[in-house]
Amino acid sequence: MLGEGMLKGLAETAKNFAGSFVSKDRLTTVQYPEERAPVIENTRDFPFLVYDGADDASDEAKLAGLRCVACQICEKECPPKCIYIVKSTDKKPDYVGKPQIYPARFDIDISVCMSCQICVEVCPFEAIKMDTEFELSTTDRFGGLLYDREQLARSNQHYHKIHPTEAAEVDARLAEEKAKSEAKAKAAAEAAALKAAAAAAPKPVVPAAIEQKEPTA
Ligand code: SF4
Ligand code: SF4
Numbered sequence: 001m002l003g004e005g006m007l008k009g010l011a012e013t014a015k016n017f018a019g020s021f022v023s024k025d026r027l028t029t030v031q032y033p034e035e036r037a038p039v040i041e042n043t044r045d046f047p048f049l050v051y052d053g054a055d056d057a058s059d060e061a062k063l064a065g066l067r068c069v070a071c072q073i074c075e076k077e078c079p080p081k082c083i084y085i086v087k088s089t090d091k092k093p094d095y096v097g098k099p100q101i102y103p104a105r106f107d108i109d110i111s112v113c114m115s116c117q118i119c120v121e122v123c124p125f126e127a128i129k130m131d132t133e134f135e136l137s138t139t140d141r142f143g144g145l146l147y148d149r150e151q152l153a154r155s156n157q158h159y160h161k162i163h164p165t166e167a168a169e170v171d172a173r174l175a176e177e178k179a180k181s182e183a184k185a186k187a188a189a190e191a192a193a194l195k196a197a198a199a200a201a202p203k204p205v206v207p208a209a210i211e212q213k214e215p216t217a
Pocket of ligand 2: 067068069070071072073074075085122123124125126127128
């Protein structure tokens, strides 16, 4: 029937409108900012850099705990090119204790970021994730939304608070990698110790060669 779809749509709207007076679930608008809609787990707004440590860690501890190794993959893949990274000239241990380069500078221009999450998808080190914070407006139009690594650093605790399922999976994967790496290092150390012990052991005494005398005619 002509217009059937339109009538169904109007009926649904009327049902929700009338229902919203008796059921809070049908009320799809909230009186922001006095009221807030609950933030669902898969919400994503802008990226942050994960550091291993507590929420209230000192600035030095936050930077020391950053998982980022400044590989610059996210910088290359970011479609609007709003990530800027400068590599360090020295190294610090990563989560498995391996010395790694770290970002001496890591900036994201949030005013340009389009929340596509590509940086998160391409990061091999679980070092960058999407936050759920959206109230970022500022009156500083030129520098207010250019975030440096200190502003971007958020703890793994924070990651667990906003994306608990995903963060638990990441932790399990990193713990598995760390265990494998520790087992490999232990096996290498044991092999080296065995080799050293073998080299230090006294050599068996070889009897002097008996001179073969020429048979006399
Ligand atoms: S979310 Fe997308 S646009 Fe934003 S920094 Fe990451 S890759 Fe770039
Ligand atoms: S956030 Fe990830 S992809 Fe980007 S530079 Fe750091 S380690 Fe590399």
